[in-house]
Amino acid sequence: MGISREIGAHYVQEKGTTFTVWAPEAEQVNVVIHGKLKQTIPLQREAFGYWVGLSEEATPGTRYSFKLDNDKELPDPASQSQPDGVHKASEVINPNYNWTDQNWKNLPLEEYIVYELHVGTFSEEGTFEGIVNKLPELKELGITAIELMPIAQFPGNRNWGYDGVYPFATQNSYGGPEGLKKLVDACHKTGIAVVLDVVYNHLGPEGNYTSSFGPYFTEKYNTPWGAALNFDDAHSDHVRNFFIQNALMWLRDFHVDALRLDAVHAILDTGAKHFIQELQEHVNHLEQQQTQTYYLIAESDLNDVRLINPIEQGGYGLAAQWMDDYHHAIHTMATGETDGYYSDFGKPEHLVKTLKHSFIYNGMYSEYRKRTIGTDATANPAKQFVVCSQNHDQVGNRMLGERLTKLVSFEMLKPVTALVILSPYTPMLFMGEEYGEENPFQFFVSHTDEALVEAVRKGRKEEFAAFAWQGEAPDPQSEETFNNSRLQHNYKNNEKQNQLREFYKELIQLRKATLKNTSKEHLEAALNEGETVLDFTHTSAGLRCIVNFSKEAQSIATDQKGWKVILDSADEKWGGPSSTYTSENTILQPESVVVLQATA
Template sequence: MGITRAIGAHYAQEEGTTFTVWAPAAEQVEVIIHGKSDQTIALQREAYGYWVGLAEDAKPGTRYTFKLDNDNKFPDPASLSQPDGVHKASEVVDPNYSWTDQNWKNLPLEEYIVYELHVGTFSEEGTFAGIINKLPELKELGITAIELMPIAQFPGKRNWGYDGVYPFAAQNSYGGPDGLRKLVDACHNAGIAVVLDVVYNHLGPEGNYTSNFGPYFTDKYNTPWGAALNFDDAHSDHVRNFFFQNALMWLRDFHIDALRLDAVHAILDTGAKHFLQELQEHVDHLATQQNKLYYLIAESDLNDVRLIDPIKEGGYGLAAQWMDDYHHAIHTIVTSETDGYYADFGKPEHLVKTLKHSFIYNGMYSEYRKRTIGTDATINPAKQFVVCSQNHDQVGNRMLGERLTQLVSFEMLKPVAAMVLLSPYTPMLFMGEEYGEENPFQFFVSHTDKDLVEAVRKGRKEEFKAFAWQGEAPDPQSEETFNNSKLQHNYSNNKKKNQLREFYKSLIQLRKSIVQKLSKENLEAILNDDETVLRFTHTSAGLDCIINFSKEPQTIAPELKGWEVVLDSADEKWGGPGSYSSNYSSGDITLQPESVIVLQAKA
């Protein structure tokens, strides 16, 4: 592995705080300790352009900035806390915390039932503490892992998190580093793992002062979000180290269980050892040291098994990756949308292929991309693919941010849930989907730079040109857009929503009862003659799932001997129109429109 070096402000009791910053081109670097009267301490230059110094009086809560060559003062790129926002001083953080999760062991990946949430809109408070208040509800639902959208410090109080500019600092308006530690501790005590979404492919524009310190960016490449981070050019060892240290900090110091790596296809690295492989090696080393399981989960649109293949077989060794093909196959069938990237999907046979082989585009020509994409993922274990019917991207990057609740009938929501929760893959829900949340999830920011705000507005409109969506895009800068995206959590006083949530709960319980037997190898999937009914059977788990995607009743004749119906979404107790249960005994099954029936082998 390459250069590894601690960076940032590290406090040790009875010693003070050691400050380390990388600034290879600087002739002089000082740390300014802010207080009633500022104190200036000259840092000493060490190898490769690292500058180090000790401030004995700097305790947790101390504010500081770095001064470069008697010029401007800047916050610490590796700041652990920005209590006054992205443009103000950094804060020394106490590394000591009274953890109570000593008995927690991370779950096997196949037991993850992930719940993706945005801290600012998930609860009324919009904070880490607000999530803690709702952990009993998530636990009761059956969730085993929450995934936090990025919480690295961003400008203002409203942002999806992908504009973060201080990767080491938990967002101040969410509760800062202590708030995050309390949340993780509470999750572990509730038996829930924590996945953190991190962004290693770019940094946001506002409050991004890293270029003043060193060549964090390269002109060799561009990303959809601006300049590319320097992972393979001159001085790249130290940029890589910056992000390696970040990942290790979240896992080691904040007890995070897994990292979701945003858009890894935009991590551009042509070096002999890819950044992702080296990152995995660092995490493997930490796992050995800590005797714990840690997972790296990639988001990628390349359909490339190299990400998750073992390192000894030429892969990067990551634990899992998000699988868009599964989402797109479901979404196009139930909504009939075929605009933009959905143009490559919409055939019922895609559902069969993705259940059996994971990637639909596994070396196939993509009409939308005008090129062949993908590799064959058939032999990769199912747990390595995270699947969903909704997530922040697929909902929030619609022009109006409509959830599936607004696009399909109440009845159709239930077979869609079965496709995710009874698949062999690692399932992920998007906050609120379990009860049919009707508020949208829209894109929002709170930048202070007016030109940047206008650029964001213009950029959003450009993104929607490939789609035939009607209406006017909500203003991302408006606080109303943010407030409209908050969850209502109103299932307890709404019969239909509560019935949907109970249906999700039953699916989750069913999954947990067979999870050790789920695999692609022991799965059979077929369509009926007119491709309106999908049937997939987990042969080793003794579970049969039959879904009618059409708006008409469909009758099929499965072999029912030795099987019993355990779930029928058309049943009135799930808010359905009533099942055709009288037909079960005849050997035929008539499925209500837009419904799912689940059968289980009799004991």
């Protein structure tokens, strides 16, 4: 499985702190202990350019930095805490925590109902503690797993998290490592699993000192973020080890249940064993050691089943991957948008195909990309695909960050979510969608380098060139942009929002009760003659879902005998105009969904 080497600062009670850093080109490395101790300790060089030393006096809370060849002091690339931000000294943390989740076992993947959230904007506090306070609401909604957008230390205190520069350090403004452990422990006590979004395809620009230590990057490839991380060039074993140790830390030391691997198509590796496969093998080994189950979930735009196929079949063995095709098929049908990458979608038959076969682009030519993409995923279990109608990318990478609430009618929100929650796939909600949050989710940063801020502003404008969006992009650096993106959580004082949330609750309960072992093999899907109504049935569960995308009422010609209506989004209790659908009168209200259960 390649090199496995612990890195960073590790404190052991009554023994002190061992410091390990990889700096293969350095002639001399010292660790500088700050504060009252004011020590400078020379480290000993070991094989492959690792430098190691012990300070018996350094304890949790001690600040330290590394000095290479008597040059300037730098934070630890594997720092687990940056209490004063990305440019200042690192901190030794206490590895011990009084965990209360000894009886916790990760949920089966098919029981995951994921809720993606951004720590800084989800709660009033904008911290891990703020999430803890809202866990009872998420539990009551029916959520079984939360997914945290990246929490690795980034510059300032406003960021989506994808500009992180210390992958091992938990963002100080969110509550640091202690706050994250408290959140995970509380989630497990509530019966909720924790998925953490990690970024192994690039590091952010500000506060990134890794290149001073060694060849963390390679010029072999160009990426949207500059030089690529070095996963397959000279010295790459140790860069791979850096990120593998990171993943193992979150799972082992923070009790995280699953990792969402950001944009794995940008992890560039032409070696014989791809980094992703090696990572999965290490996680398999950790599972055996810990007698616990962990999931790796990829984000990829390649529609490639190699990610999730078993290793013995030539795959990488991951548990699941996000599936954009499903989102795009729903979004284009609900909104009518066909700009940018949405130009590849918008046909009603796409929904039938993606329900039955997962990927729409499964070896098809993409007009938008001007090439053939994808592989056939028909044989892969439905639980391996995470689907949504909104997520941080699809909302936040719109110019104005509008949620579906602003793009479609209140009535349309209900069939859209039924397509996600009652699909055979692993459903994911984006924070606030369950009650129709009206605040946008916009892109925000808090860099201190003005040239970098300007580059970010320029880059955002260029991203929107392929879309026909009107207006001016919000300033990512402005605190107002961040504040505009915070959830209002006003559903208790808003009848419509509360009705929508109750509708979500009903669908989630329905899924839990009837769709425990969903599969594509036992799913039938068809369109009516006008291609405005989608009718799909989980045959083994006896559950049928009929969706009217049209703004007109639609009559259904199919045989309705043997079915009873158990939910109609047009019902007044869900804020609808009134239900008109019965087994005798098969009229669907505009923009509605009817769910039926087999009576025989």
